[in-house]
Amino acid sequence: MDTVYSNLCVLGGGAWGTALAQTARRAGRSVMMWAREPEVAEAINTRHENTDFLPGVPLDPALRASASLGEALAGAEAVLVVCPAQALRAVLAAAGPVWPQGAPMVLCAKGIEQGSGLLMTEVAAAALPEVAQAVLSGPTFAHEVALGRPTAVTVAATDPDLAERVVATLGTKTFRPYAGTDPVGAEIGGAVKNVLAIACGIVEGLGLGDNARAALLTRGLAEIMRLGRARGADPATLAGLSGLGDLILTATSTQSRNFSLGLALGEGQALATLLDGRRSVAEGVHTARAVGALADRLGVEMPICQVVNALLEGTQDVSAAMDALLSRPLRTEID
Ligand SMILES: NC(=O)C1=CN([C@@H]2O[C@H](COP(=O)(O)OP(=O)(O)OC[C@H]3O[C@@H](n4cnc5c(N)ncnc54)[C@H](O)[C@@H]3O)[C@@H](O)[C@H]2O)C=CC1
């Protein structure tokens, strides 16, 4: 068996799809991107820049893009799926008829599907049951990755050979994937940290201080651990790059769209204004609702995520939300 996938397709022309495509080029792979917007594909092909979603980063001129799924997927040996979480089902339904025979997918979106409460691997298994899956997740701001700054991620698949091959395909000196066999753990960390990043932004915007942020991060990790346990995830994955690692990154940096959105909410701006006309995705807004419903269904206590959901839904204001969190009964730390 070949040790790497030489020809890749990246489904998704946003910031992260572009950064991963650039990374794969840096690793020496042939890469074809699918961008939903023809003007994004055009800019990548002619200006070698994703002017809409990752402006200012020069891209490898050999990186090609198309707005046609059939053209983008033709001949791919593996497919990186990098669309927003809520669009995954529709994107895979459209890609199914032209999916390259035998090519596995690497799921790179971070979120939980609203309505179903399904993880990305579960949505993908329902859409394309024959296609093998890996999950790529970790602390990775697209801009830094695209520039080739040092970054480490988790690549998890139930088939260890698949995880190893994806690692070998994408790994470079500065992009360091670590193989794992717990995709569910990698997905839960990556999805829930976006909701917690919004919470940390709110705390920052309210000026509640560094102690409050540390408390929120740590109790937030406890929520990731509880949901992970209920879904059979390995706690070591949740404490690794795709869990704690990504929580630290996203919940402490204004580079994060989720943290920045929370910060603006905490400073008193209205959610509708913040989301109005926005093209880039803040996954935590969508995952908050999905994770709230999932936690209820599984009987898992996730008070921080529930409060973020109530805030975003408009059923609680910021001061009532803080009051709800601070009024919770005192209890043992480890549960
Ligand atoms: N930007 C980042 O630093 C990172 C993003 N991710 C994840 O990658 C996923 C994609 O995010 P970004 O690339 O940042 O997106 P983005 O915010 O840069 O761009 C939005 C993308 O979503 C696409 N899109 C919007 N609505 C769509 C629909 N209905 N159907 C199909 N595509 C649609 C747009 O065409 C565009 O490609 C998200 O799940 C995000 O959490 C993961 C790691 C890092």
Ligand SMILES: O=C(CO)COP(=O)(O)O
């Ligand atoms: O997933 C990310 C970093 O790992 C990107 O975070 P934001 O979507 O909040 O910008």
